[in-house]
Amino acid sequence: MKEYDHKKIEKKWQNEWDKNKIYTAKTGKAGKKFYGLIEFPYPSGAGLHVGHIRSNTAMDIISRKRRMEGYNVLYPIGWDAFGLPTENYAIKTGIQPAKVTKQNTDTFRKQLKMLGFSFDWSREVNTTDPAYYKWTQWIFLQMYKKGLAYKAKTEINWCPKDKIGLANEEAEGGVCDRCGGPVEKREKEQWMLAITKYADRLDKDLDTVDYLEKIKIQQRNWIGKSEGALVKFDDIEIFTTRPDTMYGATFIAIAGKADRFTGQYVTNPASKEKIPVWEAEYVLGDYGTGAIMGVPAHDERDFEFAKKNKIKISQVIMPVLRDLKNLPRNDKKDTKRDVVHVILRNLKNKEILLAFLKDESWGDNKPINFIIGGIEEGETEVEASIREIKEETGYTDVEFKEKLSIETCAEFFQAQKDVNRIVHVRTLVFNLLSEKKVEINEEEKQKHDFKWIPESQVASKITIPDDTLAWKYYQVGGFAYEGEGTLINSGEFTGMDSEVARKKITEYVGGKIVTKFKLRDWVFSRQRYWGEPIPIVNCDKCGYVPLNEKDLPLELPKVKSYEPTDNGESPLANITAWVNTKCPKCKGKAKRETDTMPNWAGSSWYFLRYTDPKNKKEFASMKALKYWMKNGVDWYNGGMEHTTLHLLYSRFWHKFLYDLKVVPTKEPYMKRTSHGMILAESGAKMSKSVGNTVNPDEIVKLYGADTLRMYEMFMGPFDQAVSWSTESMIGPRRFLERVWRLGLKVASPTQQNFRALPSLRGLRHAENSPMSAQLLTILHKTIKKVTEDIESMNFNTAVSSMMMLLNDMEKCESVQIKDYKIFLQILAPFAPHIAEELWLQMGERKSIHLSKWPKYDPKKLENETVKIGVQVNGKVRAELVIGKDEDEDEIKAKAMRDENVIKWMDGKSAKKIIYVKGRLVNIVI
RNA sequence: GGGUCAGUGGCGGAAUUGGUAUACGCGCAACACUUAAAAUGUUGUCUGCUUAGCGGAUGCGGGUUCGACUCCCGCCUGACCCACCA
Numbered sequence A: 001m002k003e004y005d006h007k008k009i010e011k012k013w014q015n016e017w018d019k020n021k022i023y024t025a026k027t028g029k030a031g032k033k034f035y036g037l038i039e040f041p042y043p044s045g046a047g048l049h050v051g052h053i054r055s056n057t058a059m060d061i062i063s064r065k066r067r068m069e070g071y072n073v074l075y076p077i078g079w080d081a082f083g084l085p086t087e088n089y090a091i092k093t094g095i096q097p098a099k100v101t102k103q104n105t106d107t108f109r110k111q112l113k114m115l116g117f118s119f120d121w122s123r124e125v126n127t128t129d130p131a132y133y134k135w136t137q138w139i140f141l142q143m144y145k146k147g148l149a150y151k152a153k154t155e156i157n158w159c160p161k162d163k164i165g166l167a168n169e170e171a172e173g174g175v176c177d178r179c180g181g182p183v184e185k186r187e188k189e190q191w192m193l194a195i196t197k198y199a200d201r202l203d204k205d206l207d208t209v210d211y212l213e214k215i216k217i218q219q220r221n222w223i224g225k226s227e228g229a230l231v232k233f234d235d236i237e238i239f240t241t242r243p244d245t246m247y248g249a250t251f252i253a254i255a256g257k258a259d260r261f262t263g264q265y266v267t268n269p270a271s272k273e274k275i276p277v278w279e280a281e282y283v284l285g286d287y288g289t290g291a292i293m294g295v296p297a298h299d300e301r302d303f304e305f306a307k308k309n310k311i312k313i314s315q316v317i318m319p320v321l322r323d324l325k326n327l328p329r330n331d332k333k334d335t336k337r338d339v340v341h342v343i344l345r346n347l348k349n350k351e352i353l354l355a356f357l358k359d360e361s362w363g364d365n366k367p368i369n370f371i372i373g374g375i376e377e378g379e380t381e382v383e384a385s386i387r388e389i390k391e392e393t394g395y396t397d398v399e400f401k402e403k404l405s406i407e408t409c410a411e412f413f414q415a416q417k418d419v420n421r422i423v424h425v426r427t428l429v430f431n432l433l434s435e436k437k438v439e440i441n442e443e444e445k446q447k448h449d450f451k452w453i454p455e456s457q458v459a460s461k462i463t464i465p466d467d468t469l470a471w472k473y474y475q476v477g478g479f480a481y482e483g484e485g486t487l488i489n490s491g492e493f494t495g496m497d498s499e500v501a502r503k504k505i506t507e508y509v510g511g512k513i514v515t516k517f518k519l520r521d522w523v524f525s526r527q528r529y530w531g532e533p534i535p536i537v538n539c540d541k542c543g544y545v546p547l548n549e550k551d552l553p554l555e556l557p558k559v560k561s562y563e564p565t566d567n568g569e570s571p572l573a574n575i576t577a578w579v580n581t582k583c584p585k586c587k588g589k590a591k592r593e594t595d596t597m598p599n600w601a602g603s604s605w606y607f608l609r610y611t612d613p614k615n616k617k618e619f620a621s622m623k624a625l626k627y628w629m630k631n632g633v634d635w636y637n638g639g640m641e642h643t644t645l646h647l648l649y650s651r652f653w654h655k656f657l658y659d660l661k662v663v664p665t666k667e668p669y670m671k672r673t674s675h676g677m678i679l680a681e682s683g684a685k686m687s688k689s690v691g692n693t694v695n696p697d698e699i700v701k702l703y704g705a706d707t708l709r710m711y712e713m714f715m716g717p718f719d720q721a722v723s724w725s726t727e728s729m730i731g732p733r734r735f736l737e738r739v740w741r742l743g744l745k746v747a748s749p750t751q752q753n754f755r756a757l758p759s760l761r762g763l764r765h766a767e768n769s770p771m772s773a774q775l776l777t778i779l780h781k782t783i784k785k786v787t788e789d790i791e792s793m794n795f796n797t798a799v800s801s802m803m804m805l806l807n808d809m810e811k812c813e814s815v816q817i818k819d820y821k822i823f824l825q826i827l828a829p830f831a832p833h834i835a836e837e838l839w840l841q842m843g844e845r846k847s848i849h850l851s852k853w854p855k856y857d858p859k860k861l862e863n864e865t866v867k868i869g870v871q872v873n874g875k876v877r878a879e880l881v882i883g884k885d886e887d888e889d890e891i892k893a894k895a896m897r898d899e900n901v902i903k904w905m906d907g908k909s910a911k912k913i914i915y916v917k918g919r920l921v922n923i924v925i
Numbered sequence B: 001g002g003g004u005c006a007g008u009g010g011c012g013g014a015a016u017u018g019g020u021a022u023a024c025g026c027g028c029a030a031c032a033c034u035u036a037a038a039a040u041g042u043u044g045u046c047u048g049c050u051u052a053g054c055g056g057a058u059g060c061g062g063g064u065u066c067g068a069c070u071c072c073c074g075c076c077u078g079a080c081c082c083a084c085c086a
Helices: A006-020 A050-068 A084-093 A097-114 A130-145 A195-208 A213-223 A246-254 A300-308 A350-358 A381-393 A399-414 A419-433 A442-448 A455-459 A467-478 A498-508 A622-628 A645-659 A696-703 A705-714 A727-747 A752-756 A773-791 A795-810 A817-827 A832-841 A888-897 A899-905
Strands: A033-038 A072-074 A149-159 A164-166 A184-193 A226-233 A236-240 A313-317 A341-344 A512-516 A536-539 A543-546 A580-582 A589-592 A635-639 A671-675 A865-872 A875-883 A912-916 A920-924
Touching (some): A006 A705, A006 A832, A033 A050, A033 A622, A050 A696, A097 A696, A130 A543, A195 A645, A498 A512, A696 A727, A705 A727, A705 A795, A705 A832, A727 A795, A727 A817, A727 A832, A773 A795, A817 A832, A865 A899, A875 A888, A888 A899, A888 A912
Parallel strands (some): A033 A072, A635 A671
Antiparallel strands (some): A226 A236, A226 A512, A313 A341, A536 A543, A536 A589, A580 A589, A865 A875, A912 A920
């Protein structure tokens, strides 16, 4: 075989691996186990997406490396096949969903096999297989028995188009998760799962697992645990997590226990030192060097309310300022929703606050963090600000700073879009007020367009009596501190730690500390056909009765039409022969539940089934679970879009099963990472309807699976979104071709050919033969790099380091087989087919994927000599070649002797010489 | 508004976590090979200038440091998630 023929090689090895079952996981095998998991795909009609390939390849690389490291590896695959797209397709075409699913999974299987993933295909599961969903139903029955599954009449999100009830989570923003249409509210009897009973544990146990921090944060946000004060005033209930801040002041004010009261404080963000500001009711806003900001109000209701209650709105400040009266909404395209900061003043008494709280136009949620303050008669807002600054700081010499305040404020009105200028102003203020007094020269003034500031004032240095005051001033311009700290100006709570104050203030106003969760119970019913039937009957006498376990699975009957009924019942409701049944308890007349489960159900426990997929007696034997699930799934990778719902639901089910003592761990997944999306070349999301998808079949045909895998790993950081570029795929392809050609030469008995090969003409290291020490160093560095990069999922740099190694090997006079073989081994997880073929060519008979992962030799990582930079005053002026173990003083002396260095030192003596080992020398003069 | 992350050549992106910025790949240019093209190889490719050299560049403005893509402060822009709820 002369040319690299990916078609031949890939086909050959896929068959070979299949035949020899080298990826089959053996339960109970002695030694270390590794369970690597990817989210099992939904077999859609569109076929495999390049995004699937990205995440599958990543976990395939990890799994292959683990195998080579001696682990017993389970890397399973299956199908999350229940769900709406298939059902909609069935509605359109009349083809049975089961048939569609079969077609689609066949396609997916073929596509996945063609990519050479090391899945254990003998453990394939399918959520729509009755042998599988028997156990999904079984788990549901256990939940029912424990009172976790219940029926409740709830107002549900109803999509009139899909005729389906949606979980809260699926109807975000009042839009149907599936069809994008508007969602209505509708009353319906629904099966519910009491996930809220597990809310606290779902939150707490996140501490015990190794998930990416952002994933934990998302989980926690969704669960939404918050501890706070619940206070009742008349008929109004208010909840806040921060009764120690302005909220507390408001409570106290409403409770009539004080007119003005609060516990605001600020912190120097640099030193973390807590610095008291003056009366904390006055907190300057983000842009408010000239204005006192009260509440961040939210929309026009703020203004309506203010008008109604004759509250003066003194100022409106927005990122780009607008006139309140003709406030256009969303005039800037693509802006986020408008948020308006309003300063509400003269909110002096309880009545107004109560009026606000009772004002129904707000709905349930109202901002209550008003600042109580005031403007004196005849005063403008700016004047009031200045007065307050003067009064509160007690610092009289504020003329200049006042000026700045006014000017800054005025700038907002005059130069609404000249944002840069505002930045300059703020910077100037900062410089003047912080301990470093900055002098601004003429040039800088021009550059930064400071001309509006009177020159004399800029030029004169302003002396601030003490740093604290400077900080105060600065702080007020930028921060309203809401972190933890010590209360100031808060009456009897002054000096109290904010954590303690939360409790004390709550007590003081007669409230109580409560724990709340945002999480709601899971609406588990779907009025659809293509899902697991809920194994419950409704008996006239006995009410809801669960099926006997021996009667599971309750199989989906065949229907003629897959349309939901007009009143929103599932198509199952039309099959009277199926619906009418006997009560398992009293044997009397009963009707089957016609709702089915959501497709989250089957995916909530599939990783357990993989451990023992053929078991007919249990969902999985404890023996298999104890083996594979020891410490849980070792590594679970998936998309960010599943990090809230799927992760939460499956953790919930797992915890429930743990309580039943049928699984060995509290948490299902030990480690969770996530991959970035692959976008279309344009940077937009790939979608079939837009027609910007990439067909992996064609790519594999043209370039091969190994090239596709290499490219997807090389295209960018694994956890970030990257745009697809078919053009760039040629890079990895060329790389593999060069690997191939080099391999043939290395394997050939006469290394003569080595020189003759045109690609190896540039003999840069000709003087070092046969294998230079330098190249050996590079080889070991590469082993180290690839080994580590796989663990941290920095696949892109792993690939690039292998490319560098190849570049160097090609330029070498000769490469020994044993060294080339090491290179093949670290390449093998990425490009398994070509590596296997070349491995064979090197005379090996056992699969490379069962060979031992190479170890680097730390002694070989360092070169004998190393080139370092020599800086003079931080600028690189010379280069120096030094020995590995050369003495520091010697190196420094050598650097000083350098021609260029001498030139740049210009006869001056060195104040200080800094040497960073193996990096550089910096001479400070 | 809140949370998380990001901003480096024409493009995708590197940078040992504070130490010679732009690795690796794509693209582009020139050359070699060829009747020619493709393929392959070699060399070059941030930018400006008075080009054996010197200066400027990592979204913008500052700061700390002998030294900053990296740390700190302020700001701008974008992405994703969440929300008129902190």
